[in-house]
Amino acid sequence: MAVIDARGIRKAFGSTVALDGVDLRVDEGRIVGLIGPNGAGKTTALNAILGLTSYQGQLTVLERDPWTSRSRLMHDVAYIADIAVLPRWIRVSQLLDFAGGVHPRFDRAKAEAFLAKTTIGRNARVRELSKGMVAQLHLALVMAIDARLLVLDEPTLGLDILYRKQFYDSLLNDYFDGSRTILVTTHQVEEIQDILTDVVFINHGRIVFRSSMEEFESRYLELVVPPDRLAAARALRPLHERQILGRSILLIENGDRQQLAALGEVRKPSLAELFVAVMESKGVTP
């Protein structure tokens, strides 16, 4: 069943086109990374999915129209827009009271159990917490909601690497159970590569690449070659090439593993590498 089904979504702000006909289908149980450069339309796309912005085109989320039935949709959808949106004046205990009061699928005991692993005091106000603690608090809140779709828009922006790692570990170990669906955007592509089941690149308001991670890993390979074999490797028409410490790292599509192994070290492809390759080929860099 499609959790998100978008067809030809368009959205313009004045003369700026943020979404230029986005088609996106996300099935249940997937963890999808929506990746794109700044201004590519990621946040606008998520806002449309969450019923926060109007749009043209056809969009259903869990078989509802998000724009006309946002509050009902929020029974089944949880999201973190970015880490700085929890009201600064509110106390942790008030936040839990409020969520428990208005949300029929909020399990307070779950949130408390998660918070017990942190140093966040129940009486503290959000403004007194560090950035990392606010992210933990928000994560505790959304993980306690028995939602079918979780949307995360740059959920770890501005956090240090320890908090970022913890954040995704908790998400995978304590939340994801195979029947939920997660849609996440981030700039830290390397960090989420291993948790995704699918990846979607967006640029200039259009989906420019999409693949399951399995397909991605079988289709692309990274080849590390010393300078003397570079010419031979280039003949394989790499999608992208970069130099590190005198060696070249080439991204190769549909390569033959054995043939490549003769030229250099074959590695698992990096999503970041493919992202740069795709963006450059679509004319992102001037």
Add this chain to the structure above:
Amino acid sequence: MSSGAMTWSVRREVWENRSIYLAPLIVGVLIALSSIVGTLGGLNSPVSRFASHIEIAGGALMATTLIVAIFYCLDALYGERRDRSVLFWKSMPVSDSEAVLSKMFVPMVILPVVTFVFTVATQFIMLLLTSAILSLKGEAVAPLWNLPWPQMSAGLLYHLIVVHSLYYAPIFGWLLLVSAWAKRLPFLWAFLPAAAIGIIEKFVFNSTHFANMLGSRISGGMDSSPTKGSMMMLWPPHPFEFLGRPGLWIGWLFAAACLAGAILLRRRRDPI
């Protein structure tokens, strides 16, 4: 509309806006203290002085909560966009209508109730303290207790419901609409148009209908009431007479239109 969402939304408004009860608390304490200092100073006719202090206490607390209401409304839908917390509130299953109506509930119901409770409490504390001081001085306290207390409290409640809630509804509605719309300076956007309309009307038509209408609204349509001129508010002889005034109904229509606009804007406006 779910009652849980409404109740919790109103609660959260009170959590956020502690001035709803702190401002009248502070003003009440100041009034009680200064009234006692005045009584200790002890001039002649303490009872008539006391009666006027009681009236002033009521007036001052009503003025305080009206100011709180104005600032509350102007910030209610503006502040949440400014600090982006609207993105969090919208992640909860609370509709925009529930959110806006729960914000209207604060000046319409919570603040009048708070004003009534704090005024009666302040007046009662003033009565106890003044009685104590007078009896220590060996003066009679019975006249203080013989003031028409039940009628005064009923009159206060009536005034709060009719004027501060029902008559001011369009003012609160307008302030919430501006709060939902303004990208900055909601205070100016709320008050400048009214000033501009008044000035333009005066210059172009040499009339003051708009200013008169506003004045009548702020005085709660009480400029023609029989209790006019007295600060002592008693239960009026015809308590439902105000329902027959077209101004009330026009005001409600205006308030309803403003709220509908505020709900639409809350749905459409992005964080600032």
